[in-house]
Amino acid sequence: MLYIVPTPIGNLQDITLRALEVLKKVDLILAEDTRTTIKLLNHYQVIRPLSPYHQHNEHLVLQHLINQLMEGKTMALVSDAGTPGISDPAFLLVRECIKVGVKVECLPGSTAFVPALVNSGLPANRFAFEGFLPQKKGRQTMFKKLAEEERTMIFYESPHRLVKTLEEMAQYFGAGRLCSVSRELTKVYEENARGTLQEVSEHFKKKEVKGEIVIVVAGKEI
Template sequence: MSSLSSGARHGVLFVCATPIGNLQDVTLRVLDTLRQVDLIAAEDTRVALKLLNRFGIRKPLISYHQHSSPRRTRYLLERLRAGASIALVCNAGTPGVSDPGVPLVREALKAGVQVVPVPGPSAVTAALSVSGMDGQRFLFLGFLPRNRKERQALLEQVRAVPFTLVLYESPHRLRATLHDLWTILGDRTVTLCRELTKVHEEIALTTLSALHKRFENEEPVGEFTLVIEGAVPSSPPVRDEDVDAFLHQLLAQGWSVRDAAKETARRFSIPRAVAYRRALQLQR
């Protein structure tokens, strides 16, 4: 952990990941940091207080969320410049990852203030780890736009992306989102992660069509993370002229119609009967 010495020219901003449901998932380093800082900037001080009380931590709290004014950012930056150490926390997970915190982190970096990540729980990585999907390359979409046209436009942009897609959704918007996902992306495999690390946690490998059908008749409850398979690259269509040119070359070399058709079918991944018919036509 970076030094919290008051002798430093500037203070330190610690970006702390907090549990996404189960308070026991908090890391020892986060607890140590929260005990030592001068101030905790929290998305919701009431939520942060539950974590602090659970582990007997008493520190000053100040609210800092997506609707905080630039004045609040300037105040926190002034405290950092004066040598204070501040822990930035959100309600669940990692600040800045589909959660508040970006303006303060950016301004601190621009001002030359040391910014230290204190990693821990994240719904993105937790969902990926249990999804059964390829996590080597993935695209995190956060919460999709509330506006239907904007949401559909974003999905059109990522429809052909071959990487695994990860997104968050709230229960009251889940049905509309599933409808757009199914309509635009097609019936892909999806892993439903609901209430991760909480009492009613659910993880299910299914399809977008099945999920859409399920929640037409079932009221969505809880917070959702969806992990969706990426687009499968499609092969370019086979052109007749390319097939004919290849067949003509083989026949000119003395290949039999049967053997030329077999080799052409293998080369272009087309039915052997189709290649055979085209070879006969070329011989006439």
């Protein structure tokens, strides 16, 4: 059996009791970065074997993991933060498990875009999660397409690209389009900056940006 186990996006207390129970009983924990995961496991005194599973090795180890699962082993897949499969590896392993009849169970838990969306003040009844935008090929095309999106849009971005991305959004969506940028969610220095794309862009130009970033942008007005 394969468990998909969400982990805290910052505050270690955000892990669920059920997640800890699963991590303590599985035969193997698959971790995006074992150095990050071991800190969480040590904090909660979870002692289980760890094995790396990330975008650079998932194709190489896939069949080996499937063979072990089919032999009766139980595994938990975790990412560095949040729910595996949301802009982190999980899809290939889950798909293969389903194909060969291995049971998959995904626990509910932390996902950065949910608190960012809810506290943005923008409509949350309908939204489009876009994850990370293309960095080069297809980026301009994507912006043009998204300019017509009527639902609230959610993006992940790295700190050093934040201002550039906000400026590009202002160019394609209009400088007056409302947005919210959440940074360091659940951590000591959590910040939620709200306003127009131009205003929020100017805000982050004046400071050194650190931490994980979620951008929430209003959809096109009908």
